[in-house]
Amino acid sequence: MQIGFIGAGKVATTFGRYLHDRGLSISGYYDRHDEKAATASEVTQSQSYPRAAAVVADSDIILITTRDDQIAGACEDLCRQPGISTRHLVGHMSGAHSSRILDKAGQRGAALFSLHPLQAFADADKALADLPHTYFSLESTGERLQPVKDMLAQMGNRYFSISPEHKSLYHISACILSNYLVTLMASGLTTLAHSGIDPREGFQAMRPLIECTLSNIARLGPAKALTGPIARGDVGTVDHHLQALRTWGLEDIESLYRHLGLQTLELAHQSALSSPEKAAAVRQLLERT
Numbered sequence: 001m002q003i004g005f006i007g008a009g010k011v012a013t014t015f016g017r018y019l020h021d022r023g024l025s026i027s028g029y030y031d032r033h034d035e036k037a038a039t040a041s042e043v044t045q046s047q048s049y050p051r052a053a054a055v056v057a058d059s060d061i062i063l064i065t066t067r068d069d070q071i072a073g074a075c076e077d078l079c080r081q082p083g084i085s086t087r088h089l090v091g092h093m094s095g096a097h098s099s100r101i102l103d104k105a106g107q108r109g110a111a112l113f114s115l116h117p118l119q120a121f122a123d124a125d126k127a128l129a130d131l132p133h134t135y136f137s138l139e140s141t142g143e144r145l146q147p148v149k150d151m152l153a154q155m156g157n158r159y160f161s162i163s164p165e166h167k168s169l170y171h172i173s174a175c176i177l178s179n180y181l182v183t184l185m186a187s188g189l190t191t192l193a194h195s196g197i198d199p200r201e202g203f204q205a206m207r208p209l210i211e212c213t214l215s216n217i218a219r220l221g222p223a224k225a226l227t228g229p230i231a232r233g234d235v236g237t238v239d240h241h242l243q244a245l246r247t248w249g250l251e252d253i254e255s256l257y258r259h260l261g262l263q264t265l266e267l268a269h270q271s272a273l274s275s276p277e278k279a280a281a282v283r284q285l286l287e288r289t
């Protein structure tokens with residue numbers, strides 16, 4: 001089974017290295033920047049192709065690893081030439097799109113899939129080190145996926161299967177859990193900076209609390225991991241927080257606090273953390289502008 005890549009960027013190069021290290025066979029890379037294909041092929045002991053059609057000729061699994069908004073176009077270009085047939089499995093590695101954006105290859109008989117690694121590839125060496133623990137999602141509209149499942153088995157990674165219609169919700173979830181977590185941390189550190197504490201030191205100070213919370217979520221689930229004034233129905237403290245945010249002119253953080261506070265109240269309700277009367281009083285405060 002030969003695996004070829006169209007687009008030799010961050011993901012294709014690192015993922016290719018990972019596959020190669022695990023004994024899987026990479027046919028090679030095509031990229032519109034020759035030097036990128038050359039680098040990727042060098043680290044995976046594979047070919048650097050001058051044309052996409054050459055990847056098709058030499059590969060059974062073809063991964064289109066361009067940026068998300070380029071995948072459908074790259075697939076269309078590929079299908080304008082003869083080559084793609086029923087022997088091929090054509091996939092991409094985007095979390096945002098389903099394999100339906102590869103329909104043109106499907107019309108030529110290829111089996112379609114998307115295989116999304118739940119990790120960031122900003123730093124190649126870190127990404128390579130993280131890959132053994134990375135969970136993947138495998139989405140497909142059809143059958144004939146055994147070669148991709150065999151590839152995953154040889155990689156040794158865990159994965160779950162999802163349907164095309166669920167792909168957007170899955171990606172929204174990953175964005176909230178990863179990107180918005182960063183935004184949340186940044187908002188917490190902005191608030192801390194207003195109290196005169198250097199954000200770097202502040203983060204180090206808060207880190208055990210953050211890690212303990214993550215570990216509690218993993219162990220108990222979000223509702224049971226919840227602590228703090230909103231969960232307890234501590235009306236006085238919530239009122240005090242809102243006043244302080246207003247005093248310091250942190251309107252954006254105040255509206256974030258209110259919005260997340262209301263969601264937190266819902267979560268607290270699930271584990272009956274405070275009395276309905278206290279919860280109603282906190283809700284009234286959070287909804288009052």
Ligand SMILES: NC(=O)c1ccc[n+]([C@@H]2O[C@H](COP(=O)([O-])OP(=O)(O)OC[C@H]3O[C@@H](n4cnc5c(N)ncnc54)[C@H](OP(=O)(O)O)[C@@H]3O)[C@@H](O)[C@H]2O)c1
Pocket residue numbers: 006007008009010011012030031032033036065066067068070073074077092093094095096116117119120121122
């Ligand atoms: N980066 C991450 O952390 C991450 C994580 C999980 C999944 N993914 C997914 O992995 C995929 C690849 O992302 P990436 O970050 O590796 O992208 P990238 O570093 O931008 O690499 C894409 C490469 O493909 C080239 N390219 C674009 N259109 C092409 C075409 N028609 N033919 C040949 N080459 C073409 C690009 O050239 P130009 O630069 O000239 O466009 C670029 O060299 C995306 O679907 C992304 O959502 C990324």
